[in-house]
Amino acid sequence: MRCVTGANRGATVTDAWNFEVELRSDPATAEARTAVLAKPGFGQAFTDHMVLAWWTTERGWHDQKVTPYAPLKVSPAAAVLHYAQEIFEGLKAYRHADGSVWAFRPEVNAARFSRSAQRLALPDVPQDEFVSALRALVTVDEVWVPEAGSGETSLYLRPYMIATEAALSVRPAGEVLFGVIASPAGPYFDTGPKPVSIWLSTTSIRATPGGTGAAKCGGNYAASLAALAEATANGCNQVAYLDAVERRWIEESGSMNLFFVYSDGRIVTPELSGSILEGVTRASVLELAADLGHKVEERRISADEWRDGIRSGEITEVFASGTAAVITPIGRLAWTEGDLTIGDHSVNHGVGPVTASIRSTLLDLQYGRTPDPRGWLTRLA
Ligand code: COI
Numbered sequence: 001m002r003c004v005t006g007a008n009r010g011a012t013v014t015d016a017w018n019f020e021v022e023l024r025s026d027p028a029t030a031e032a033r034t035a036v037l038a039k040p041g042f043g044q045a046f047t048d049h050m051v052l053a054w055w056t057t058e059r060g061w062h063d064q065k066v067t068p069y070a071p072l073k074v075s076p077a078a079a080v081l082h083y084a085q086e087i088f089e090g091l092k093a094y095r096h097a098d099g100s101v102w103a104f105r106p107e108v109n110a111a112r113f114s115r116s117a118q119r120l121a122l123p124d125v126p127q128d129e130f131v132s133a134l135r136a137l138v139t140v141d142e143v144w145v146p147e148a149g150s151g152e153t154s155l156y157l158r159p160y161m162i163a164t165e166a167a168l169s170v171r172p173a174g175e176v177l178f179g180v181i182a183s184p185a186g187p188y189f190d191t192g193p194k195p196v197s198i199w200l201s202t203t204s205i206r207a208t209p210g211g212t213g214a215a216k217c218g219g220n221y222a223a224s225l226a227a228l229a230e231a232t233a234n235g236c237n238q239v240a241y242l243d244a245v246e247r248r249w250i251e252e253s254g255s256m257n258l259f260f261v262y263s264d265g266r267i268v269t270p271e272l273s274g275s276i277l278e279g280v281t282r283a284s285v286l287e288l289a290a291d292l293g294h295k296v297e298e299r300r301i302s303a304d305e306w307r308d309g310i311r312s313g314e315i316t317e318v319f320a321s322g323t324a325a326v327i328t329p330i331g332r333l334a335w336t337e338g339d340l341t342i343g344d345h346s347v348n349h350g351v352g353p354v355t356a357s358i359r360s361t362l363l364d365l366q367y368g369r370t371p372d373p374r375g376w377l378t379r380l381a
Contacts, residue, residue: 017053017061017064017129017132017133017136018064019051019064019065019066019132019133019136020063020064020065020066021065021066021136021140022065022066022067022068023049023068023140024048024049024068024069025068027048028048033143033144036184037144037146037147037150037153037184039186040146040153040183040184040185040186041185041186042156042183042185042186042187042188042324043156043158043183043185044183045183045184046069046181046182046183047069047137047141047144047155047181047182047183047184048068048069048140048141048144049066049067049068049069049137049140049141049182050066050067050068050069050070050137050179050180050181050182051064051065051066051067051133051136051137051159051178051179051180051181052064052065052067052177052178052179053065053125053133053177053178053179054175054176054177054178055123055175055176055177055178056174056175056176057174057175060123061123061125061129061178064133064136066136066137066140069181072177072179074162074164074177075164075166076166077166077167077168078162078163078164078165078166079163079164079165079166079167079173080162080163080164080173082168083163083170084217084218084219084222085120085121085122085162085163085172085173086120086160086161086162086163086217086218086219087113087116087117087120087122087160087161087215087216087217087218088158088159088160088161088216088217088218089109089110089112089113089116089157089158089159089160089216090109090156090157090158090216090322090323090324091103091104091105091106091109091134091156091157091280091323092104092154092155092156092157092185092323092366093134093138093145093154093155093157093182093380093381094145094154094366094367094368095145095146095147095148095154095367096148096367096368097148097149097368097369098368099148100368100379100381101138101142101145101155101379101380101381102366102368102377102378102379102380103131103134103157103377103378103380104280104284104365104366104376104377105280105284105376105378106130106131106134106378107127107131107378108280108283109130109159109280110125110127110130110131111127112216112278112280113125113130113159113161113216114127115214115215116215116216116217117161119212119214119215119217120212120215120217121172122161122163122172122173122176123161123176125159125161125178130159131378133159133178133180134157134159134180134380135380135381137157137180137182138155138157138182138380138381139380139381141155141182142381144182144184145184145381146184148367148368151186152186152187152326152363153184153185153186154184154185154366155182155183155184155185156182156183156184156185156323156324157180157181157182158180158181158182158183159178159179159180160178160179160180160181161176161177161178161179162176162177162179163175163176164176164177185324187326188255188322188324188325188326188328189237189325189328191237194329194331194349194350194351195328195329195330195331195332195342195343195345195349195350195351196236196237196238196320196328196329196330196331196332197235197236197237197238197330197331197332197333197334198231198236198237198238198239198240198253198318198330198332198333198334199227199230199231199234199236199238199239199240199334199335200239200240200242200303200333200334200335201227201230201231201239201240201241201242202242202247202335202336203227203230204223204224204226204227204230204239204241205241205242205243205244205247206220206223206224206227206239206241206251206252206254206275207220207223207241207244207251207275207276208244208275209244209245209273209274209275210274211275213251213273213274213275213276213277214272214274214275214276214277214278215277216277220254220277221254221255224239224241224254224255227239227241227254228254234334235334236332236334238253238254238255238256238320239253239254240252240253240258240303240333241253241254242303243273243275244275248302248303248304249270249273249300249301249302249303250270250301250302250303250306251270251273251275251276252270252276252277253320255322255324255325256279256320256321256322256325256328257269257270257276257277257279257281257282257320257321257322258270258318258319258320258330259285259318259319259320259321260301260306260309260315260317260318261315261316261317261318261319261352261354261355262309262314262315262316263313263314263315263316265293265294265295265354266294266295266296266297267289267294267295267296267297267354268296268297268298268299268301269282269285269286269296269297269298269301270298270299270300270301271298271299271300272298273300279321279322279323280323281321281322281323281325281326281327281362282321284362284376285321285327285358285362286298287374288358288361288362288365289358291361292357292358292361294354303335306318306333307333307338307340310333310340310341310342311340315342316343316352316354317329317342317343317352317353317354317355318330318333318342318343319352319355319358319359326359326362326363327355327358327359327362329343329350329351329352329355330342331343331345331350365377
């Protein structure tokens with residue numbers, strides 16, 4: 001299964017794909033790594049290695065390898081640079097108390113990667129290969145996975161696929177690169193577990209019916225940046241988007257799905273509309289919240305229901321979910337004509353009890369502190 005000893009080249013880490021391993025001759029020193037792991041932030045530092053695999057129409061997938069982390073050599077005419085033929089995923093590797101390293105539902109990320117690939121006319125990475133690529137990288141860079149008990153830290157894994165064919169005609173590329181990079185990660189928001197504020201965008205739309213909203217492609221995120229800048233200018237951390245047709249229904253927050261907690265214990269999240277990203281954390285929260293005794297509803301919820309619910313007290317908590325964001329409480333909703341505070345900010349830093357219990361239930365499961373009855377964890381190292 002795994003063989004990363006001795007010579008720098010030619011060793012293999014195999015599952016389904018056969019990864020050639022080329023270890024870097026100048027890995028980060030233990031001191032440098034310790035400094036990163038002590039305060040990782042999010043997406044700022046990267047491990048010593050990365051996975052690469054190439055695909056062409058003629059050869060299919062080939063030349064899979066774990067290789068030193070380095071800039072890519074890509075033609076300036078590569079299709080990805082001009083037509084954004086690109087997809088990615090995000091998931092984390094968690095260190096458990098016994099030292100083992102686990103991924104949370106990686107097969108669900110793999111399935112979404114396949115759906116995204118289909119939508120962006122990119123080749124499929126079979127699910128086993130997707131997981132074997134994660135395992136190959138984490139095996140080689142295991143020392144970069146933060147220790148158990150070091151707070152909410154993990155190794156964030158970022159698989160991606162880009163169209164590298166140098167051709168300016170608009171058509172599916174015949175040459176593609178798949179890669180995985182890894183980055184030690186702490187909380188996504190520097191508010192820590194404290195609530196973030198949301199700007200309700202009434203002008204920018206994230207995704208349209210029939211568009212790419214359900215795919216995890218870079219273009220969706222590029223299209224969200226102007227609204228994010230507007231949110232920041234209005235003192236908010238993130239954006240909530242409305243649907244493209246009626247401009248009435250809450251969709252999602254760009255990098256997170258949204259959940260609304262009602263005073264009777266119900267939890268509502270916008271139903272999957274085709275233009276909402278089907279979050280792995282979202283799907284998990286629906287099941288975990290039901291385990292905790294909540295009635296969960298996937299349905300349309302309007303901006304008016306959100307605002308009226310806060311004003312009347314019927315909506316007691318709002319939170320967002322995502323791999324990077326985990327469970328992030330939302331403490332404020334602002335838009336061009338209004339500003340509302342959500343929840344009681346004098347208690348527990350404004351983190352409501354339902355949000356807190358779902359958050360700890362999820363984290364306990366991911367870090368192996370509670371049993372995993374659904375088999376959601378996959379061992380990577
Ligand atoms: C994730 O939660 O992993 C995401 O991909 C969201 C974001 C950081 C782009």
